[in-house]
Amino acid sequence: MKIKQVMASFGLFLVASSMTHAQQAPYPVARVSLVTHSSPGGGTDVFLRDFSKQLSTVMKTSFSVENVRGGSGATAVAAVAKGAPDGSIFYGTTPTYIQTTLLSKPPVGYDGLDPMLIVFLDPELIYTRADSPHKTLADVMAFAKANPGKSRWGASNPASLERIAMEKLARAAGVKVPIVSHEGGADQMIGVLNGTYDLGIGEMQELQGQLEAGKIRLLATLSETRLQGLPKLPTAKEQGFNVVVRKFRGLASPKGLPDSVAKAWEDAARKVMELPAYKAEYTRENLTPMVLGREAARKFTTDFAAETVTSFKELGLLK
Template sequence: MTHPLRAAVLALLAVGVAAAASAQAAYPQSRVTLVTHSSPGGGSDVFLRELARHLGPTMGVNFAIENVTGGSGAKAMATVARGKPDGSVFYATTPTYIQTTLLAKPDVGYTALEPVAILFEDPEVVFTRAEAPFKTLGDVIEHARRNPGKARWGAANPTSLERIALERMSRRMNVKVAVVPHEGGGDLMINVLNGTLDIGVGEVEELKGQLQAGKVRILAVFSDKRMALLPQVPTAREQGVDVVVRKFRGLAAPRGVSPEAVKALEAGLRKVLAAPGYQKSYTESNLVPMMMGHDEAVRFTGEVATDIAQTFRELGITPR
């Protein structure tokens, strides 16, 4: 390489390095706390730790995870709402923080926080035991129709999105079915496997072990479109059941959060979601990217809250 050409290349590299350093230094905080209501090892905890592992180097920020358990998210929401709106603290959002607010009516609810990004959809699927006679969602509904009062469907807990989905499916398909809530996914799985329940609803990650062992069969996904890792599984809508569950994972901040912090965070999130290393990680966890920036996240959260509130009223969980 000639000296002039080498000098030009080095100059370009220097500009690139300087630009990268500038991009990393753009975020207004060097340390950021990510708060979750989950205990260590829980869904949101795992989500945040894996996100931080990839996002930290991308943004040049030191992310710390803080687990604030209790009150089904109420304590964690209050912790973040009291924080400074300077981009130094965020809350890991899921529909739980909306449900907790509507049901428990804590002093600090989801409206005290400002949605800044929605990153993923966490699809919910309908599953049955492998030996069950059901091959489609239509088979399940037809069984319930022909055996009134005998069909049993299962959900993780009384006010979960899973139960809401099953109650909606029952009403929209005009079948009377007992939707049985459980203390958790483990108890639900036992009752599906032993035939006490015809079907259950859960996340693919929770079913992975039983799927690999060939003990369960997935009949449908409650999403707008099929899952990339399970393209053979049709959506509920494709099978004539107009039910969609919007379980999301995102971030929210104290009200009035700095626009500069929001803009820089969004840029970092978009970049890390496209990074091969993180793509491999979230794809293996069956998370579907649905990146929404601040304005979209605010609209989306409001729509989900309206939908959940209406459903709670329809089911008699909250007053009309």
């Protein structure tokens, strides 16, 4: 009888140990590559570096950020699509990978990856250099109208949300200006700082350093309402230019990623969002947290793509 009791107890111990081990199972790979089309210092580059720094402590694995440029993001998307679906490689998503697919029709589009997470909504900001003679958005538009061909604006790559937003802004103001594209926000910033461009567009993460250094001045946010962290900054809409855009930041994987890995990322992301230091950081940068796991991220991406098609048709970019 005692032998049976001992064996039964030992069996329960093994089950409990197995459950504990399953709960504490380590992430399946020791190193994760986060790929972006953005240049170093650009919005997605900064997001991935800041986010992965926090994730490393939660997921107990190492991260690296790889800047794969070219093709308005298509090169980076194709590189990740070829990767192993084992949790070792992901693409940092923004509306650009959807827009590039729709406009350029590359061999591998956004639908060649599997959306895994949506992490933030990120407001777009219009800015100029600090010593610019243009003090308001209306000043820039007035100059562009009075001096055809002399005003130039910067933007990210041709298929980016930023480029489309600038095209919308020009239409709303009734001006025709050259809008010069770059592979990332850091390259565009140089053109604004040296006076090549009267306007630039970007997110607070990539503008913060130059803003704190007093090198640039914000003129408008392209959000529906004023930002909580920048209550004095007017929207473009309230300044008479009805342009509102929505940018997201997230992650997509090669197709075939196990559900368990996707769930590990969702759980880790939710924990990271609650870390006091990171919460203070993303609040300061006016990022709006919106953690969506795999199924919700898939639906969000599909809906966003449908909205983009409608917008492109209205702009005459798609038939």
